[in-house]
Amino acid sequence: MIKCNLAVLMAERGLKIADIASGTGMSRTTISSLMNHNAKEIQYDTFNTLCEFLKVSPGELFIYEPFKFSFEVKEVEERENDFLFKLEADITYKKQVLQEVLPASVILDVDEKDELCYVGIEVNYSEEMTQLIAPIPRMFHKDMEEEIKEAIMEKLAQTYSFAEDIVVTLK
Numbered sequence: 001m002i003k004c005n006l007a008v009l010m011a012e013r014g015l016k017i018a019d020i021a022s023g024t025g026m027s028r029t030t031i032s033s034l035m036n037h038n039a040k041e042i043q044y045d046t047f048n049t050l051c052e053f054l055k056v057s058p059g060e061l062f063i064y065e066p067f068k069f070s071f072e073v074k075e076v077e078e079r080e081n082d083f084l085f086k087l088e089a090d091i092t093y094k095k096q097v098l099q100e101v102l103p104a105s106v107i108l109d110v111d112e113k114d115e116l117c118y119v120g121i122e123v124n125y126s127e128e129m130t131q132l133i134a135p136i137p138r139m140f141h142k143d144m145e146e147e148i149k150e151a152i153m154e155k156l157a158q159t160y161s162f163a164e165d166i167v168v169t170l171k
Contacts, residue, residue: 001064001065001066001067001068001140001143002062002063002064003037003062003063003065003137003139003140004034004035004037004039004042004061004062005060005061005062005063005139006031006034006035006050006061007035007036008139009054009056009060009061010035013054017031017032017035020050020053023053024049024050024053025049026046026049026050030046034050037139037143047061063137063139065093065136065137065140066092066093066094067091067092067093067136067140068091068092069089069090069091069092069143069144069147070089070090070147071087071088071089071090071102071147071148071151072087072088072151073085073086073087073088073151073152073154073155074086074087074088074101076155081107082105082106082107082108083105083106083107083108084103084104084105084106085103085104085105085106085121085152085155086101086102086103086104087101087102087103087104087123087148087151087152088101088102089101089102089129091129091132091133091144093132093133093136096132098128098129098132100126100128100129102123102124102125102126102129102148103123103124104121104122104123104124104148104152105121105122105124106119106120106121106122106152107119107120108120108156108160110160111163113163114161115160115161115162115163115166116156116160116161116162116163116166117163117165117166117167118166118167118168118169119152119153119156119166119167119168119169120169120171121148121149121152121168121169121170121171122170122171123148123170123171145170148170149168149170153168
């Protein structure tokens with residue numbers, strides 16, 4: 001997995017998107033998508049311009065971690081105050097492979113239109129998984145957390161309609 005480290009480099013230097021845009025001639029949209037990890041690709045000249053402007057090497061602008069993951073909801077159990085989602089987790093970091101079922105406690109709240117307006121998720125990571133992912137930089141953890149949320153929300157979408165302003169939290 002490759003991540004752009006632009007947001008961290010900007011914070012370290014006290015730079016804003018406008019500073020980079022005016023200093024490089026790059027569009028604010030391009031800079032923003034790189035900062036927020038939404039860019040699907042980057043042109044070599046953009047890559048070079050950013051490295052020169054920030055005075056960093058390519059390895060400082062982009063970080064590589066041999067980290068892959070996938071999550072799939074295998075079972076949902078309704079309990080008294082919440083739901084228990086059992087997620088099949090497949091995680092590879094460096095040469096370690098971990099396949100296990102993660103329990104996730106999910107609390108739901110519906111609004112007056114009977115639409116889901118809140119989903120609270122608490123995942124219980126095993127000790128083995130906690131140790132495996134501990135050395136991985138935080139920006140990669142965020143992607144893993146988003147994947148967990150997406151798997152649960154995809155399953156919930158089969159039963160519930162969502163409010164426009166739905167709030168989803170993950171602990």
